[in-house]
Amino acid sequence: MQPLAALTGYCSRQDSAAPLAVVRAIVGLDIALCAADCWFIVRQFYQPDRLRVPFDWGGTLPLPEALAVPFVAVLAGLGLLLAVGIATRPVGLLASVMMFYFLLMDQQTYSNHLYLLAIEAGLIGLAWLGPVGPAGQLRVARWPVTLLKVQISVVYFFAAVSKLTPAFLSGSVLAEVWASDGLVRVPADWQTPAVLQSAAWATVATELFLAFALWSRRWRGVAAVLGPAFHLGTLLLVPAPLALGVMIFAIATLAPYGLFFVDDSPAADSASAAPTAAAAANPSPASPTHDAATDS
Amino acid sequence: MSVSTDSPPASPRSWRHTVSALALVGILLAQIVPPTVQLLKPKPQRFGWQMFSAFNPIPRYELIMPDGQIVPVDLHQHVGAWRNEADYARYLPAHLQRVYPQARGIRVRWPDRPEVEVIPCNPSPP
Numbered sequence: 001m002q003p004l005a006a007l008t009g010y011c012s013r014q015d016s017a018a019p020l021a022v023v024r025a026i027v028g029l030d031i032a033l034c035a036a037d038c039w040f041i042v043r044q045f046y047q048p049d050r051l052r053v054p055f056d057w058g059g060t061l062p063l064p065e066a067l068a069v070p071f072v073a074v075l076a077g078l079g080l081l082l083a084v085g086i087a088t089r090p091v092g093l094l095a096s097v098m099m100f101y102f103l104l105m106d107q108q109t110y111s112n113h114l115y116l117l118a119i120e121a122g123l124i125g126l127a128w129l130g131p132v133g134p135a136g137q138l139r140v141a142r143w144p145v146t147l148l149k150v151q152i153s154v155v156y157f158f159a160a161v162s163k164l165t166p167a168f169l170s171g172s173v174l175a176e177v178w179a180s181d182g183l184v185r186v187p188a189d190w191q192t193p194a195v196l197q198s199a200a201w202a203t204v205a206t207e208l209f210l211a212f213a214l215w216s217r218r219w220r221g222v223a224a225v226l227g228p229a230f231h232l233g234t235l236l237l238v239p240a241p242l243a244l245g246v247m248i249f250a251i252a253t254l255a256p257y258g259l260f261f262v263d264d265s266p267a268a269d270s271a272s273a274a275p276t277a278a279a280a281a282n283p284s285p286a287s288p289t290h291d292a293a294t295d296s
Numbered sequence: 297m298s299v300s301t302d303s304p305p306a307s308p309r310s311w312r313h314t315v316s317a318l319a320l321v322g323i324l325l326a327q328i329v330p331p332t333v334q335l336l337k338p339k340p341q342r343f344g345w346q347m348f349s350a351f352n353p354i355p356r357y358e359l360i361m362p363d364g365q366i367v368p369v370d371l372h373q374h375v376g377a378w379r380n381e382a383d384y385a386r387y388l389p390a391h392l393q394r395v396y397p398q399a400r401g402i403r404v405r406w407p408d409r410p411e412v413e414v415i416p417c418n419p420s421p422p
Contacts (some may be wrong), residue, residue, distance in 0.1 A: 004317065011316035044376040051374050051391045053382050107382035108375070110342045119327075126319070143320045151327055155345045158331040162339055162346035176351045238348075249347070 010143060017138035019262045020127060020145055021085060024092075026255040027120050028083030031095055034117055034248050035076035038102055041109060042068045053107035060106040075099065082121065092125025113249035116155065120252060123148045142264060148256050153211045155253060160207035163200070171196025174203075180239035206230050214260045224257055342381045352380055353407045357392060360401035360414070389415050 044050065046065040054060050063071060078095040082088060099118035102109055127144035131137065167173060174196050178186045210227050213219035231250035238246050334344030340352075357369040369392060375384065389402050404413040 004314075007317040007320065008313040011313045011320060012310075041377045047376065049374055049395050050376045051384070051387060053384065053387050107342070108377040108379050110379060110381065112345065112347050115343065123323075141316065143316055144323075147320065147323050147327065150324065154327050154331065158335070158345035159347055159349075162335060162344060162349040165339065165349065168349055173348060173351055177348060 011141070013142040013264075014129065014132065014139040015142050015145065015262070015264060017128070017140045019259055020124065020140045021138070022258055023120075023148070023255050024085060024088060024124050024128075025083045026251060027117065027124060028079045028081070030248055030251045030255065031079030031082060031099070031117055031121060032076045033079075033244075033251070034099075034114055035072050035079060037111070037244055037248060038075065038109075038114070039069070039072045040244075042072055045108070055104070055107060061101060061104050063101075063105055071098070071102070075102075082124070088128040089125050089130070092121045092128065094125075096122030096125060111245055113245050113252055116151070116249065116252045119151055120148060120256070123151070145259060146264075149214070149259050152253060152256050153214065156207045156211035160204045160211065163204045163207070169197065169200050169204070171200045174199050177238060182237050182239055183243060184236040186237065214257070220260050224261075227257060228254055340381050346381075350380075355385060355407070356405040357388065358403040358405070359392070359396055359399040360403060362398060362400055366403070393417050 046068060052060050075095060075098050078091050078098070081091045082095060096118050099114055099121065103111075103114050103118060123144040127140040127142075127148070129139045129141055132139040163169070163173075171193060175191060178191055178196075206226060207230075209219075210223050210230070213223035214227075216223075228250075231246075231254060235243060235246050235250060331344045331346075334341035334346065337344075339350040340346040340348075354371070357371065359367040359369060361367055371384075371388075374388070374391060374395065385404075389404070392402055393399065399417050401417050402415040404415065406413075
């Protein structure tokens with residue numbers, strides 16, 4: 001099969017919406033939480049004598065002060081709509097556009113959690129097909145869901161590779177992080193060079209492992225335990241002012257984990273295609289026409 | 297633990313699937329290329345997933361007033377949201393000159409450098 005034909009064939013594939021509906025609900029709530037974080041930034045941003053820091057291309061995106069709070073309120077509302085599954089496609093795409101706009105307002109409005117949520121909301125919006133076929137089952141396109149999974153691996157992979165520097169591996173960065181008051185304080189006596197260096201190497205190893213293990217049938221169970229533990233550890237140890245952002249980021253990163261457990265192999269496809277085709281051809285009131293998702 | 301999924305019977309290739317295929321490739325490139333490029337720059341960078349990869353030191357700024365008095369600057373008064381990736385050092389001196397037009401100069405003390413940088417200002421007449 002030619003590559004383009006294989007690719008277009010892959011892009012025609014659909015799956016049940018139920019697994020993505022769970023992700024959609026978590027991401028939606030996380031966007032609402034992120035809107036609160038944006039509100040904290042906005043509150044500081046428009047104070048007199050505050051610095052705007054243009055991007056490298058020399059610009060900032062405008063957002064009049066009068067529109068700032070409504071902007072954040074609308075974003076929170078879109079997050080809640082996404083969480084409950086109302087008009088998922090337009091809501092997801094609009095929330096994504098708004099988050100990208102906020103992200104690019106200037107250097108200070110960037111955050112990794114906002115960036116990740118903007119990508120996730122956009123991919124959820126692209127994936128969501130709504131009721132499909134005579135049976136009206138909620139379906140999602142498979143390719144954006146795959147990209148959502150890829151995104152999680154990309155995050156872990158580059159987080160790990162960017163830490164492969166003498167500065168990080170020496171433990172000096174972790175020493176800076178641990179020096180500030182977090183939810184849990186690492187006792188000063190424990191912050192020896194050996195401990196700091198071991199923790200630095202363990203961080204990189206964990207992130208690299210998570211980047212690949214989630215795709216492995218054998219290792220994804222371990223990853224599903226290690227990932228949340230890793231994010232929880234990070235949350236407890238970061239300086240308190242960063243905790244909200246780290247929590248939003250952790251939720252956004254962990255939300256799609258369940259998608260890795262959905263078997264979308266060709267074997268699973270062929271095994272289940274026949275019953276699905278039969279159900280579509282012969283819809284019955286007794287057969288489930290809606291998944292756990294509530295989208296219209 | 298595995299949850300089986302299903303696909304509909306093979307559907308004819310359509311323009312919609314071709315657009316989807318192009319979108320898939322485009323988004324995949326957008327996911328991978330920017331963080332790869334950012335790896336080549338000093339850390340941390342935006343759009344690179346470089347969380348906690350490095351800590352940039354924050355300099356201390358002091359204003360040199362017309363009478364020679366040195367007044368430390370509280371950066372929290374001037375920075376809306378602290379970002380480790382943001383290039384504050386490039387924009388803060390000009391900003392401080394705008395906010396404190398009477399200052400004769402700005403002293404910059406980096407925590408990791410022994411020397412003190414002095415940026416002269418042209419104080420505006422009272």
